[in-house]
Amino acid sequence: MSSVLARSETSLPSDAAVAHPAANPLVDAIYDPVTGSVQYIVTCPTTRACAIIDPVLDYDDKSGSTATRNADALLDHIQKHNLNLVWIFDTHPHADHLSATAYLRDKTGVPVGIGEGVVKVQEFWKTIYNWPQFAADGSQWDHLLKDGESVRIGELEAKIISSPGHTPASMTFLIGDAVFVHDTLFMPHSGTARADFPGGDAAQLWHSIETLLTLPDETRVFTGHDYPEGREPQWESTIGEQKRHNVHIAGKSESEFVALRTKRDSTLPMPRLLLPSLQVNINAGQLPPAEDNHRHYLKIPVNAFPGANW
Numbered sequence: 202m203s204s205v206l207a208r209s210e211t212s213l214p215s216d217a218a219v220a221h222p223a224a225n226p227l228v229d230a231i232y233d234p235v236t237g238s239v240q241y242i243v244t245c246p247t248t249r250a251c252a253i254i255d256p257v258l259d260y261d262d263k264s265g266s267t268a269t270r271n272a273d274a275l276l277d278h279i280q281k282h283n284l285n286l287v288w289i290f291d292t293h294p295h296a297d298h299l300s301a302t303a304y305l306r307d308k309t310g311v312p313v314g315i316g317e318g319v320v321k322v323q324e325f326w327k328t329i330y331n332w333p334q335f336a337a338d339g340s341q342w343d344h345l346l347k348d349g350e351s352v353r354i355g356e357l358e359a360k361i362i363s364s365p366g367h368t369p370a371s372m373t374f375l376i377g378d379a380v381f382v383h384d385t386l387f388m389p390h391s392g393t394a395r396a397d398f399p400g401g402d403a404a405q406l407w408h409s410i411e412t413l414l415t416l417p418d419e420t421r422v423f424t425g426h427d428y429p430e431g432r433e434p435q436w437e438s439t440i441g442e443q444k445r446h447n448v449h450i451a452g453k454s455e456s457e458f459v460a461l462r463t464k465r466d467s468t469l470p471m472p473r474l475l476l477p478s479l480q481v482n483i484n485a486g487q488l489p490p491a492e493d494n495h496r497h498y499l500k501i502p503v504n505a506f507p508g509a510n511w
């Protein structure tokens with residue numbers, strides 16, 4: 202299956218049109234139909250500096266093969282538009298796909314970042330993988346993002362907002378008139394992300410979403426996933442649309458949300474790639490070290506999640 206590339210609103214200005222400081226980013230998205238993930242390239246229109254958010258490393262669990270089709274498509278886009286990559290981020294340690302951050306850092310030398318709460322996720326999963334020598338201190342990333350801090354992408358300021366609930370490490374990026382909400386709000390007709398992963402919490406997710414909904418109605422909202430059934434994938438909405446139409450949020454109280462989220466989560470199987478993903482993603486997208494035959498192995502803990510839906 203091939204990825205879908207789409208650009209939000211305006212396209213890159215000509216070199217002549219770069220006199221004024223940027224407030225709002227250009228946003229390009231590459232959708233991965235295999236995992237339903239949306240990968241973003243966020244660009245400062247005045248300097249052409251850009252950041253990648255949530256890159257996917259392709260993984261076929263049937264053959265144990267990795268590939269870099271998605272990540273290379275991101276790099277091709279950057280090269281084609283003559284952009285200057287300055288940051289690579291994951292919004293949270295993903296449970297449904299392997300992160301391509303390590304591959305991209307190796308290729309480009311550009312720093313990688315994730316929320317500082319990743320340490321809690323590392324602590325949980327290093328026990329599951331029985332991996333005592335693994336350093337659960339976030340040192341695998343170049344930068345651990347803190348709530349309220351800002352990072353620069355050229356002349357753009359990316360404000361980091363902690364938004365736990367789906368995971369304890371989840372961070373939202375507010376960049377000009379665009380907010381990258383990852384796995385909090387999905388498209389209004391599909392609702393919200395699940396809150397049943399280890400360290401997840403439906404009430405926390407509600408409060409994180411409430412904070413996001415205080416942004417101006419016209420703010421562009423870019424979500425981390427879409428799971429279309431018989432339609433084209435979608436990932437862009439606005440805060441106003443979310444407030445009015447999100448099927449899990451609009452007209453609901455906190456307790457109603459928690460009840461519906463908990464009920465739905467009790468029916469969901471674990472993501473197909475949960476166990477390969479976390480082993481790689483707590484390690485900033487690096488495979489476990491190669492063994493003496495130079496091959497990398499992923500470990501599957503047996504019966505670590507009794508009662509999980511199949």
Ligand SMILES: N[C@@H](CCC(=O)N[C@@H](CS)C(=O)NCC(=O)O)C(=O)O
Binds near residue numbers: 395471
């Ligand atoms: N079927 C997908 C499900 C992945 C999944 O659980 N996605 C999370 C985000 S990482 C979610 O919030 N899903 C909400 C839902 O499926 O309702 C898979 O196996 O990968």
Ligand SMILES: [Fe+2]
Binds near residue numbers: 293294295367384
């Ligand atoms: Fe997720």
